[in-house]
Amino acid sequence: MFLEGFGSKHKHQGLQGFRQFLTMLSWAWILLPVVAAISDPDWEAFKHKYQKSYSSKGEETARYQLFKATKQRVEHLNKLNGEPAFGITWMADRYEEEKYKRGHRKPKGFVPVAPVRNSTGARTATAVDWRLTEAVTPIKNQGQCGSCWAFSATEAIESQLILASGGRYDIALSPQQIASCAPSTGTYGCQGCNGGFTEGAYEYLKTVPGLANSFYIPYQQSLTESTETVACPTAKVEAMDGPMMQLSGGYAAVTGYSYAVKPCTEGSCEHQDLKGLAAALEESPISVCVNAGVWNDYTGGVLSAAACGPMGADYQDHCVMAVGFNATAAKPYWIVRNSWASTWGMQGYIYLEMAKNTCGLADDATIPQVKVDLSEEEAQEAAARRMAMRRAEHSVPPRQRDSRACHSAADGRVRIEVLRCYDVFIEAQYVNVVVDMFNGGDLVDGLNTHRRAFGRVPNAQLARLAKQMMSAVAHVHGLSIIHRDVKGENFLADRPDIGDPDVKVALSDFGTAMRIEKGEMVSGRVGTPAFWAPEIYVGTYDFAVDVWAVGVTTFILLTGALPYEGEDAICARPGPKGTNDLTMPFYCSQLGADFLRQTMKKDVSDRPLAKEAVRHRWLTTQQNDAALVDECPPEEEVQAKSRVSQYRNCIFSALGGLTMYCCSALGYCMDSMCDQNEVEAAAARWSSKSKASTGGSILGVTDKDILEKQTTDLTKQISINLMEHQVSMKQ
Structure with a gap:
């Protein structure tokens, strides 16, 4: 051995140094995976989409492990669910304590004593959606505070105040007052950001003048990090109904509460009164508490009872608000509002399987009682407006048929995207046409309703609507019919909310339609000029004008504006052949932008046929996490730094x-x-x-x-x- 030539001391030092070298080498092998660069396209796409950056390679490696665990969990949950409902969100690289907060906690030994409301009758509606009325206020954000119970109570009180006053008192109220002021002792047992329960919130509000508006007592908890609960503004609460009330704004006087159905406080809670819950929802939105353990990964669709997990009272950890249901969908669902901002789930909402007590939805369903002082005349007006709101929330789709389809008014073939004609008869000077009833109005009505309630139509839903519109046009073209007035007003929806994944739209109004042969050109400026293709201004045209009009309609649903204003813009030459001068907003998906540019090619020879456009990738692939357009101006060849x-x-x-x-x-x-x-x-x-x-x-x-x-x-x-x-x- 080479160490034999050394003395014993040197030999010992040599062995010790060699062992240290081996130890360092072994640690290097252990640490190698940590410091090595991560090669994962999904990870890079995730970081780019959510603008993620990390303080060190070590932190990025740790976050990447969380990301991989999230991917595996999402895959498992989707299998349990039977269909996609979970996906990669901005929280995929976060530890549990960094995710959206839940905070439902009841004091040990709590016994429910409030009465159970007797709904006026058995459920009669097949679909209810309070989002379509003014009785549901905008989505809120509890931030990094476990104050869901305060938000759920506040939202339910807001809805009851609006209904009781007929919309006269549409006030945004203060969840901060409840979170900060509901006592932690006695029967209340509320701990602010560390948790509480809705019954405790109502009991507290019975002891004070009421729940203040959110301007008088604003929400002060952090939206980005966990902090201590803000102290109760006692002086403000005491002065709420004092001489300065007119300046401080309105408030809601809460006198008590009741349960929508008998609460479940122990056991599995599998046999709750779901029919009673639906009947109660016909009368008003309801505060509910649930097991939301898997909700952080929810991205859209119907969440099944199997995927949500146990529905027993012991598993309740989050309070939200039920705002409706849809029993006509292929998979019926409850509509539930969350308080995790409109960027979560389906613009702040989640759908829960209706056939079961999914997530324990019916375990703890409460309805606050609000006192409103109205004159006799005001009370009568409020009652009339309340009835109008209840009619509006009964969003009942057209009657279901075995064929689930409609006949084209032009032909006897069966088609779901085209209105079916049943009869035509003449009465006095009118020609009456009996067609399918579509309770949702036209797409323009639906767009206005959706934008007021939720903002922009999501990319995935826009693709579903575009597919139905283009399929309708392809169908009538297959019958040698050109419509010549395709637009949003002539597409009817079976429900008011066009953001509903199950919404069906059908093409109507064939007053300008005519039958033409393949290769035949027609003339005549009929229809709506804003939707005319360039060739209509030239003089002769064919089926391609309907494809252009579908593109224009889709662009309006995306942006709320026309792609081109006036004849000059429509007919302006786009530039070299194959280019397009259509400007896309950055929030449009890349595939969606390509669909719009293809359907609105100004050179008619470059524009696809309807049967080709309906097979576009945007319409045939899932669009939940589609990449967005990130360019200015459109088709920019130079990649800007930012x-x-x-x-x-x-x-x-x-x-x-x-x-x-x-x-x-x-x-x-x-x-x-x-x-x-x-x-x-x-x-x-x-x-x-x-x-x-x-x-x-x-x-x-x-x-x-x-x-x-x-x-x-x-x-x-x-x-x-x-x-x-x-x-x-x-x-």
């Missing part, structure tokens, strides 16, 4: 080289922040586009006022886009 730099380029392009060194409306000097080559290239591209659309360069405009107005308008639009982008980043 969206801010893209908007800078847009500003410089609008100026068209008028100045390369100036301070813009964004409030900082641009010349020090822009890459010169990038700016010049962008200016050249936009200069060429402006020539194609206006007949000359922006710099060729001689009227200074026109130039300044164009620049001002563009800057305003960029500011709006920047604000929208900042909001989307915060969400």
Whole structure:
């Protein structure tokens, strides 16, 4: 051995050093997977989508392990559920204590003593959705505080106040007051951000003037980190009904509460009164407490009892609000509102399987009692408005048929996307056509209702609607019929909420339709000009105009605006063959943007047939986590370093080289922040586009006022886009 030549001391030191070397080598092998770069496309896509960054490689490795565990859990839950309802969300790399908070806790030995409400009668409606009325206030966000019980009670009180007053008192109330002030002793047992229960909230409110509005006592718990419960503003609560009440705003006086159905306090709770719960929901929204252990991974669809887990009272950990049900869906469901912000689930809502007491929905269902002082005349008006709201929430789809389809008014073939004609008869000067009844109105009505209640139509749902619209057009084209007035007003929905995944739409109003042969061209400017394809202005056209109109309708459902304003914009040449001048919002999915550009090709020879468009990937693949358009202007070839730099380029392009060194409306000097080559290239591209659309360069405009107005308008639009982008980043 080479160590034999050394003395005993050196030999010992040599062995010790060798052992230290081996130890270090073994640790290196152990640590190697930790510091090695992670090669996982899903992980990279996740980080990009949710703008994730980590303080060190070690932290990223730990977060990646959580991400992998989430993927496995999601796959397992979807198998249990029988259909997709779970997915990768922004919480996929978070520890349990960092996720959305739950906080339902009842004091040990609590005995329910409140009465059980006797609903006015057995359930008669097949679908109820209080979201379609003013009785449901906007989605709230409890943040990193276990105050769900306070939010559930607050939301239920808001709904009862609106119903009791007929909408006269539509007030956003204060969950902070309940979370901070409900006592932790005696029969209350509420611990603020550390948990509580709705019955304790109601009992507390019986001892004070009422529940204040959210401006008088705003929510102060952190939305991003766990903090101590804010102290109770006792002086404000005591002064709520004092001489300054008119300045401090309204409040809700709570006199008690009742149970919608008999509560379950022990055991499995598998046999709760679900019919009674549905009957109670016909009268008003209801506060409910549930087992929400798997809800953090929920992304949309109907959550089954099997996937949600135990429904017993011991498993309840979260309080929310039931706002309706749909017994006509292929898989009937309860509609439940959460308080985890509108970015969670289906814009703040979740659907629970209706056939069972899913998640323990019926274990602890409460209805607060609110006192409202109204004159006799006001009370009569409130009663009438309350009845109107109850009629509105009965969203009953058209009667179900064995065929689940409708006949085309033009032909006897069966088709679900086209309205079926039953009879035609003449009465006095009117021709009466008997068709399917669609209670939801047209798509324009549905879009307005959805945007007021939820905001934009989700990408996946927009694809479902577009598929139905294009399928209807493909069907009538297969019968050699051109519609010539395809638009949102002529698509009828079977329910008011077009965001419902089960909504069905059908093409109607064949007043301008005509039969033509393949290859035949027709003329005549009929229908609605805003939906006309360029070739209608030229003079002759064929089936392709209906495909264009479906594209326009889909764009309106996406943005709420027309893609082109007026004949000049519609007929303007887009540029080289194969290009498209259609500007897409950044929140549109890439596949959705491609569908819109294909269907609105200005060169009719490039536009697909309806039967081809209906097979587009956007319409035939799942769109839950589709990538978004991230470009400005559309079809930009130069990849900008960030969206801010893209908007800078847009500003410089609008100026068209008028100045390369100036301070813009964004409030900082641009010349020090822009890459010169990038700016010049962008200016050249936009200069060429402006020539194609206006007949000359922006710099060729001689009227200074026109130039300044164009620049001002563009800057305003960029500011709006920047604000929208900042909001989307915060969400």
